[in-house]
Amino acid sequence: MRLNLLSEFEPILLANIHREHSHTLRVYEEQGGYRSLKRVLADQPREAFRDLIKGSALRGRGGAGFPCGLKWTFLPENHPGPVYFCLNADESEPGTFNNRILMEEDPHQVLEGLILSCYATKASTAYIYLRYEYPLAYKRLQSAIDELYAAGYLGDAVCGSEFSLNIYLHRGAAAYICGEETGLIESLEGRRAWPRIKPPFPAVEGAFRKPTVVNNVETAACVKQIADRGVDWFRSLGTPPDPNNPRDPGSFGPKLYCLSGHVEKPGCYEAPLGITVSELINDFGGGVWKGRKAKAAVPGGISMGLLTADELDCKLDFSGPGKYGCLGLGTAAVVVLDETVSIVDFLHNTCRFFAHESCGQCTPCREGTSWSLKMLDRIRAGQGRLLDLDLLLEIGDFIGIMPGTTICGLADGAAWPIKNAIRKFRDEFEQYIKRTNPTGYMETSPPLALELHSIH
Amino acid sequence: MTNQPAKTETPAGQRVLSEAIVAEIKAYFPRYPTRQAVTLPALHVVNAHLRHVPLQAVVEIAELLELAPAQIQDTLSFYGFFKQDAPHGETRAWVCRSVSCALRGGEEILEYMCQKAGIEPGQTTDDGRLTLEFGECLGACEFAPCMLAGDTLHKNLTEESAGKFLQSPTG
Numbered sequence: 001m002r003l004n005l006l007s008e009f010e011p012i013l014l015a016n017i018h019r020e021h022s023h024t025l026r027v028y029e030e031q032g033g034y035r036s037l038k039r040v041l042a043d044q045p046r047e048a049f050r051d052l053i054k055g056s057a058l059r060g061r062g063g064a065g066f067p068c069g070l071k072w073t074f075l076p077e078n079h080p081g082p083v084y085f086c087l088n089a090d091e092s093e094p095g096t097f098n099n100r101i102l103m104e105e106d107p108h109q110v111l112e113g114l115i116l117s118c119y120a121t122k123a124s125t126a127y128i129y130l131r132y133e134y135p136l137a138y139k140r141l142q143s144a145i146d147e148l149y150a151a152g153y154l155g156d157a158v159c160g161s162e163f164s165l166n167i168y169l170h171r172g173a174a175a176y177i178c179g180e181e182t183g184l185i186e187s188l189e190g191r192r193a194w195p196r197i198k199p200p201f202p203a204v205e206g207a208f209r210k211p212t213v214v215n216n217v218e219t220a221a222c223v224k225q226i227a228d229r230g231v232d233w234f235r236s237l238g239t240p241p242d243p244n245n246p247r248d249p250g251s252f253g254p255k256l257y258c259l260s261g262h263v264e265k266p267g268c269y270e271a272p273l274g275i276t277v278s279e280l281i282n283d284f285g286g287g288v289w290k291g292r293k294a295k296a297a298v299p300g301g302i303s304m305g306l307l308t309a310d311e312l313d314c315k316l317d318f319s320g321p322g323k324y325g326c327l328g329l330g331t332a333a334v335v336v337l338d339e340t341v342s343i344v345d346f347l348h349n350t351c352r353f354f355a356h357e358s359c360g361q362c363t364p365c366r367e368g369t370s371w372s373l374k375m376l377d378r379i380r381a382g383q384g385r386l387l388d389l390d391l392l393l394e395i396g397d398f399i400g401i402m403p404g405t406t407i408c409g410l411a412d413g414a415a416w417p418i419k420n421a422i423r424k425f426r427d428e429f430e431q432y433i434k435r436t437n438p439t440g441y442m443e444t445s446p447p448l449a450l451e452l453h454s455i456h
Numbered sequence: 457m458t459n460q461p462a463k464t465e466t467p468a469g470q471r472v473l474s475e476a477i478v479a480e481i482k483a484y485f486p487r488y489p490t491r492q493a494v495t496l497p498a499l500h501v502v503n504a505h506l507r508h509v510p511l512q513a514v515v516e517i518a519e520l521l522e523l524a525p526a527q528i529q530d531t532l533s534f535y536g537f538f539k540q541d542a543p544h545g546e547t548r549a550w551v552c553r554s555v556s557c558a559l560r561g562g563e564e565i566l567e568y569m570c571q572k573a574g575i576e577p578g579q580t581t582d583d584g585r586l587t588l589e590f591g592e593c594l595g596a597c598e599f600a601p602c603m604l605a606g607d608t609l610h611k612n613l614t615e616e617s618a619g620k621f622l623q624s625p626t627g
Contacts, residue, residue, distance in 0.1 A: 091595055092593060092595070093593070094555045094556065094592070094593040095555060095556050095593070096593070096595065097597055100595045100596070132537070133550070133591070133594050133604055134595065135604075136609070139607075166487075168487045170497070171496065171497070172496070173496060173499070173535035173537040173538070174535060174536065174592075175537075188496075189493050190492035190495030190521075191492070191527075191531055192530060192531055193534065208490060208493075258597065258598075260597035261556050262559055266556075267598045268598065298555070302555055333597075335555055335556050335559070335597070341559065346555070349553075349554070349558050352553075353554055353555075353592055
């Protein structure tokens, strides 16, 4: 029987976070921590463990949902090495904080998953690329790593085996683009975080031109849980593959959902993949705040677009949000907008974010994000024209990997809120423009420039 | 800002990186297969000590990492993080303006704090105690609106708690 009823579900990834001193090795080991690591190192060849993860159909939790075990098999066989492992802890997608909670409250769960992942991929060096804004996670991870070296879980001969591993923390410097896996690698190497054209994919040529795996923090935690509980447990949770879509590997396992914005109880909640936005808001978040109604919700970080109040039965698995015109599940970070929110203000906020965070490498993204912000600035200054909405949609449809004009997906993420907000709330935009610019909303001549918008 | 940091403004002999700073940077060398990868760690070390990374420091980091100063400067300037012209305040605080915080009044808090402190985002108070910045998503959305001051996360900011912080900023 599938464990899909929410009432039957006990948190797994968050099981330990409320324990006192949950971040210490002592408490982690008391809960059975590192037993799986010792068992796997003693009994299971790397290939067998890699195949176990592949068989679980674990999909990456960082945003793209790429099957984790499959990514590992892209590493070249019999490469002389070294192979590098990068743990992507540059969590920066607005609305997202699940990795922060794992690293602060249960760093050893993440590290056990990371060590197991390195074992499976023959990586002998791992870098945890941690965003600068997480000072507590930095302290907790560093002291956890120190504990591991002292206890023989890291360094030469991990747990007395032939496997050696060093883990280093590497701090970012407040740039969203470093969460893109090749931007992360460039930043790690000491250069500006300009994403690379793929192929070659990092598995073939990544950090320091060597085979490299980049995985998300929550993905590593899932690897540890699969090692503990097995594939059957993992596949008993979530949404099975769509029989009508041969390319859908399904959405299995537990997921950490971040809930913020206009709800009574914002927080990070664990549930099987596939709960609906409404369930998250009402069963976990105590409903929309102040007794108000929801007007819209972001399904998985602002890059994923926007759902209307009528679309909140959307399932939060890897194929759910796409059925409502959104980009995907992303980081599964739901942000709720109540009925008082102006969608114009919301879109201005997302456009400002992406204009600030575009790395500037690809012209369509650099110019598209900053022009969309300038247009939203002008609309909010009472100088909007109806024509602007078509221009914004033109930008939205033109920038990104999907239309093929940029190297990385940042521009797709910038485009989706534009496309969803204007297509789903066009009336509101038109009324706003007519109300605030009653004499000029039909203008089509070039508008006068506003004062230059400083994005830094 | 110049792109030619090779022209040192500090007279020869007046190096800005102390022996302790240099040792701290060198401790990162064994972690990476290239020296260039030590760029960000080195910038963070210098910034932690000097609260900015002046051009002379860029030159000295480049010497340590066996790179051209322009390579360090190129990386440094990509991140809006490292100030070069003057040190930031004793406390540097980022007030989040991204969506989850904005929905709960984050932008108004930032404006209130700037007005109270008499500075714009990115500026430092005259007494040098505080630099206020806007932040993009600090990843603490369950505590919106929030602020990171130094290493301290301030949760569920109100005008009252923000005003209190301004009276004695620490972090």
